[in-house]
Amino acid sequence: MSETAIDIAIIGGGLVGASLAVALGPLIERHQLRVAVIEASELSASGAQPSFDERSSAIAYGSRAHFETMELWSQLATRAAPIHDIEVSQRGAMGRTHLSRRDAGTPSLGYVLPNAFLGRVLHERLADMAIDWHCPARVDRMTPEPDGHRLVLDSGQTLHAGLTVLADGGRSGLKASLGIATDRHDYEQHALIANVETAHAHEGWAFERFTDEGAMALLPLTQRRMALIWTRPPESIDATLAMSDDDFLLALQSRMGSRLGRFQRVGSRHVYALSMSRAREQSRPHLAVLGNAAHAIHPIAGQGFNLALRGVMDLNAAIEAALDAGRTPGEAATMADFEQRRQRDRDLIMQASDTLVRLFGLELPGISGVRGAALGLFNLATPLKRALIRRAMGLARH
Template sequence: MATQCDIAIVGGAMAGATLALALANQRRPDGGSWTIALIEAHPAAAPSHPGYDSRAIALAEGSVRRLQRLGLWPALAPHAQPISQIQVSDSGHFGGLSMNADEYQVDALGQVVELERVGPALWQALARHDNVQLLCPDGLAELQQHQDHVSLTLNSGTTIKARLVVGADGTGSVVRQQLGLGLTRQPYGQHALIANISCERHPGIAFERFTSEGPLALLPMNEQRYSLVWVQQPEQAERRLALSDEAFLQALQNAFGYRLGRLTKVGQRAQYPLALCRAERTHHHRCVLVGNAAQTVHPIAGQGFNLGLRDVEALADRLQQALQNGADPGAFSLLADYSEQRADDRNMVTSGTDALVKLFSNPVRPLALGRNLGLFAMALFPDFKASLAKRAMGWHGGRPR
């Protein structure tokens, strides 16, 4: 017999787990709730100290507010490092600006969380809900759509019948592939080199520095660490991966400067290719995509998960209304409304991020002069700077509730 549920979520990383927890907390007036199956290919990690090389993501201030509204922030807050200031600069040029939390009457411009800490915290919270079935480790083998449900066959042989299937399984989404939804992929010819760095000073400032190769970002973490994302040509990334720790730190010091004092330690280094990926459709009969399954953007402005979280919030809101009204969670009208609601934000962020990549990864002198004049103007004129700050904090369409 197939397991039956209202909603099956394929992918249990940040987007899938936050959506599952948001939906698990929803209730009808009579106390009823959705039944949810969460399918994740990787084994659930046991709660532990993540170690030096834990990967991190930046949550914009608006994303933190959204997580608070969805009732999810208490599970993440103990593992977060506040960002008190953001500094933007352009290597070799005069343009630059800084944004401070107190300028915008917020406690922090954002929070940096370590994935190896928040993942187990979210799964622990999910395990306390008796309306959530956790299928882990397992993966989607086959998907078949029917008039009133979708049949899922998992790698383990388990079968599930769900009224709605959510693809939250990342850029290589199996859900998207099984549905035959097209994906446009625009490679940037760049790789992101990632690592954790220790330094002499740790002021809680996030840095974005534009170099002739590409942007270099450093996000504050706890224990005197910073999370590095260094965008560069693939050949250069390969060479820097092969450097000794001392030589790598010196190369990074030369590119970044001494804003954090001397860089003292680098952890395990890795790289991955960068591309702009967009699903041509984000919904199909009783199926919908969220997060990187719908769009994957360049890390230049740290918008990836924050954009995906707005997908989660919008879908959770639609499903809350459906639950209250006793409506079908997989109804075509619900999914079409969700996709229409998300279209402008999705297009604006993907197009805007793409434009930033082209502007700030181009060493041509007139473009370099123009972007530095732009940074200088934003530093001088509060309205320009406030507009940038609102985008950095994820205040799309106004300050979140």
């Protein structure tokens, strides 16, 4: 079979790969770029596609601006639930902090969007774009060549790409086959996710609560529904999954209190093992690594996809700068520019989310008092609070 020459090949059409393809839209038109997206899973309304499962994602206010740039926000806004306030607390101890949109000076702190809806909107846009869409198709092999990579698909088709973007979620083995190692820290925790219905309206409040068994978050969805992320030690996750709905709701109530009234209903429950991982190389000449393939973090602060989306926008900006200067997307200078744009934000967010998980996971005598005092002080320290909120919202990166 003959080889097809491609300017940019994106391996993985999940949330991150699809976002990059959409963001590249204006450059594809302006520079007649040939872009291919290769996605292994067949897309279906059932949500079988890995990125577009039952989860909802907290979308930072700064990410809204990125979706506006992609001209997707007006569609996404129809299902986006705004977050107006966040309460962070620890179970059984004093000290809590309240983050508000007033502290940030924005109409909301962020939004919550169902992943399946976000995926559908992205893929509907891709269907209208002039890209080569290979789906279902898996990249089985990737071989470096002097001016790019040779990609062999499971259909036997071969592509030659000047720039290859690995957005495969990090599980395909392609990264390792290129000799890129990944550092991984297993948190020895699982996240159980489910949607719950509350008796009282949430009024845009999100709750993060640290308990002796792990962190919990409730994020507002449309109507009286909230998205629950409940992190638990591996040894108790099976029992939590096996609980009847009534017992599950009672257990949740005892941990989250009665602020939202009675928890009334719970949807299907799903479990994810949690780890932090980071590829030792995030780019090379002719290669960029994005999304979970580049870095995965604990979901408690809802930063993983937001961080990845900033990577998407930085890669798009580096490619645009290269094309405007008469360079090609994959050459070494373009990739060095991408890495320079990315490094600080990535290091800060990864470090901050890990510190948060470790600080609230520590069980030392008196530590809950220290955490309570820290939360209380943070609540009073308005400039610090504002600075931290704006960074978490993706509004203060550089």
